[in-house]
């Protein structure tokens with residue numbers, strides 16, 4: 001999960017090394033999450049001595065960490081590749097079990113290149129004796145660096161030219177086109193291209209759940225996050241006026257399309273840009289044309305180079321403005337309320353974020369509120385929005401923090417089209433929003449944060465357990481309770497004995513929270529770990545979570561009818 005976070009921030013490969021069996025199995029959930037969400041992770045597994053150096057007697061010994069055979073296990077040795085068989089083509093795009101030192105370097109390079117090519121995890125199984133063997137270094141000269149750009153497979157130029165011609169024709173004919181910036185733009189390094197296209201053409205643009213923060217939401221044509229029936233009404237109204245939808249970096253699943261409720265204007269034309277295909281779809285006829293084997297980045301790049309803005313004929317409705325967070329219509333609470341509520345958080349957290357910050361949010365109730373924030377310019381938002389494994393965000397945030405040290409400000413671009421300047425001496429903050437239930441899954445990674453001095457602001461939302469689950473089922477069931485912890489003592493217990501590197505605070509009132517958020521927003525270069533426990537009511541959750549629960553229940557009902 002740490003390696004996953006490292007990669008999500010840097011768009012480089014995050015690497016983890018485990019021992020065979022026990023270690024690799026423990027990491028499997030994290031790898032499956034990376035696979036599901038197109039994250040570049042290399043899993044190196046240290047395994048027993050290479051096959052050639054093993055005698056038959058040794059092969060038939062039951063080895064620790066490996067599962068014995070079901071039958072005849074006292075006579076027949078274990079399957080050394082049992083875990084490889086489990087992950088190959090399931091949670092890995094490329095796998096090699098090194099057996100021949102002469103081909104080992106090529107095999108490792110291939111896995112690395114595949115990871116970039118598919119933006120999915122890969123595995124290298126390395127026998128313990130291989131690490132001390134000498135190899136031919138020629139690959140280091142042939143390919144001194146492996147990058148995303150030189151691994152992605154490109155379609156022949158004439159194919160791309162023809163596709164760009166088709167896309168341009170659609171754009172020139174359109175009166176009310178929209179751009180959607182989705183998750184694969186991030187994974188294939190195309191986010192700034194999408195922002196450039198928006199700037200160049202002033203097209204309406206929408207975010208998606210998985211693609212949140214890819215589009216710079218400070219742009220004046222930002223129209224909100226569209227997620228089918230789970231969108232804010234005014235966002236849907238805008239989206240349904242689009243006669244052309246250019247969906248860049250599309251990823252299709254229930255979380256990203258409001259449980260399969262995406263709608264288009266009756267006569268809309270839709271173009272889906274994916275890393276492996278481009279799909280043209282006509283909503284009025286249902287006709288589609290799919291061009292496989294084309295990575296959308298190539299088309300997008302050429303599109304930006306060739307588009308003639310003088311040929312644009314857009315006639316957007318003049319009464320429609322940029323999306324504003326007050327369209328979420330949050331209730332006004334009586335002024336005498338002093339306790340912190342999710343409603344209050346939803347209103348105040350956006351103001352606490354600065355342009356260029358990095359925000360990580362765990363799976364849980366508050367994740368739903370962030371969907372409708374208007375994020376500051378060049379803020380990078382990271383969340384495991386589809387695989388949704390609780391416990392992921394805390395170690396992932398640690399990985400993000402390490403990546404921010406290794407590749408400082410790599411998510412901030414100097415020639416970014418947004419009008420918002422991020423001063424050169426501004427050090428982006430790393431912020432983690434984490435539920436109490438999820439935090440209890442992987443809390444030990446706090447100690448790594450202390451050890452490696454990763455500056456971070458951690459908001460622990462303490463609502464006595466699994467509030468999101470209570471919203472779905474079993475509001476009072478004990479399986480949704482968790483043990484109460486003294487959160488503000490954790491960092492001390494996890495290694496900051498003298499309380500020099502960390503600050504912890506428990507907050508129960510709005511006034512204290514407002515002060516804390518203001519102080520953190522303007523803290524400058526204080527490289528501390530700040531942990532803020534925020535007390536919330538058990539059944540308090542954002543209204544966006546309720547609409548997801550309703551939409552999911554409706555989909556279930558329809559499928560039963």
Ligand SMILES: Cc1ncc(C[n+]2csc(CCOP(=O)(O)OP(=O)(O)O)c2C)c(N)n1
Nearest residue numbers: 364365389390435436437438465466467468
């Ligand atoms: C590994 C794993 N186990 C169980 C779940 C089901 N689940 C989703 S959210 C959640 C509870 C999250 O609670 P908390 O972190 O306290 O956030 P809250 O909703 O209370 O704000 C659970 C158990 C899951 N997604 N992942």
Ligand SMILES: [Mg+2]
Nearest residue numbers: 435436437465
């Ligand atoms: Mg909770």
